[in-house]
Amino acid sequence: MNEFTGKATVYDKARPGYAPAALDYILGLVNNPKAVIADVGAGTGKFTRLLLERFGCVYAVEPNADMRSKLPDTVTVIDGMAEATGLPDASVDAVTCAQAFHWFDPEKFKLECQRILKPGGRVFVLYNNPVGNYRHDELIWYRKDDNRSDAAWHEREERLRAFFGGNMARTAFPNPVCYDAEGWLAYMLSHSHSPRPDDEIYERFAEGVQLIFERNHENGRLLLQFETVVYTA
Numbered sequence: 192m193n194e195f196t197g198k199a200t201v202y203d204k205a206r207p208g209y210a211p212a213a214l215d216y217i218l219g220l221v222n223n224p225k226a227v228i229a230d231v232g233a234g235t236g237k238f239t240r241l242l243l244e245r246f247g248c249v250y251a252v253e254p255n256a257d258m259r260s261k262l263p264d265t266v267t268v269i270d271g272m273a274e275a276t277g278l279p280d281a282s283v284d285a286v287t288c289a290q291a292f293h294w295f296d297p298e299k300f301k302l303e304c305q306r307i308l309k310p311g312g313r314v315f316v317l318y319n320n321p322v323g324n325y326r327h328d329e330l331i332w333y334r335k336d337d338n339r340s341d342a343a344w345h346e347r348e349e350r351l352r353a354f355f356g357g358n359m360a361r362t363a364f365p366n367p368v369c370y371d372a373e374g375w376l377a378y379m380l381s382h383s384h385s386p387r388p389d390d391e392i393y394e395r396f397a398e399g400v401q402l403i404f405e406r407n408h409e410n411g412r413l414l415l416q417f418e419t420v421v422y423t424a
Contacts, residue, residue: 194383195234199257203235205377207319209289210364210419211241217287217315217421218245226284229307231273231300232291235261238317242287250283252276274299278307289317293347297354315423316351319366320344322416325407329399333392355424366417375404375413 195202218224225247230239233251235258242249243265252271253259262268271277273288273295286304288295304314352359370378379385379400386393404413 195255196257197387198381198383198385199235199255199261201377202258202381203237203261205370205374205381206235206237206290207366207368207378207415207417209238209241209317209319210366212364213317213362213366213419213421214241214245216362216364217285220313220315220423221246221285223284227282228285228287229276229278229283230266230287230289231276232288232294233262233266233268234258234289234291236263236266238287238289239263239266250276250278252278274303276303276307280306281309283307284309284312286312286314287317288315290319292316292318292351292354297350301354313423314355315421316354317422318347318420319417320363320420322418324415325403325413327399327403329402330396333386333396333399351422355422358424360423361420363418363420366419368415368417370404370413370415371411372401372404372408372413376400 224245227248227250228242228246229250229252230242231252233239233253236251239249239251240263243263249266250269251262251266252269252273253262254270254272256270259268259270269277273291286308308314348361376397386396407413
């Protein structure tokens, strides 16, 4: 998981949070504010912090040291993988995974969830999916295989259906995000495939990001439409 090394600061600053209604939905299904939650692939804790507001005990499992450094002090942090969390057998009421499932081995992750979940426990996979938003024509030279394409989302959902089985539920909640120019640049630099400041193409990439902002902003603010999608079974 070295793809995010050196990107924890921009990730924590600029990646969108998650729709509060998605947390309400999960809390309603878990139906126990004292539940023990394992947030797997926790990153910098964008979703972990929201879980801490709703549940009594949260474990944050994250293999990348740079990302772990941003996790809140109030959470129990575990240097572990989705396929080997290090948690005891039957120790958690629910497993959550926000914006990270595509990095996992689904079959091994499923086995690990079955091992650490208490009887009747559930898994929740979340994604902030862009809805419409802006074409990135200024960056076609850099990233031709746009992983936000319809085909990529379809493939991801097929993997999720295979993971959850025929009873998978998909529930979406609106989650708009507004950026100023600085925040928009940080957001675009927070992705695993984005260049770092010491890369040769960084300046050209940053210029393209600025052009996108200038073409689309209104009064210095760029509105992006996302939806927080929760998958479970």
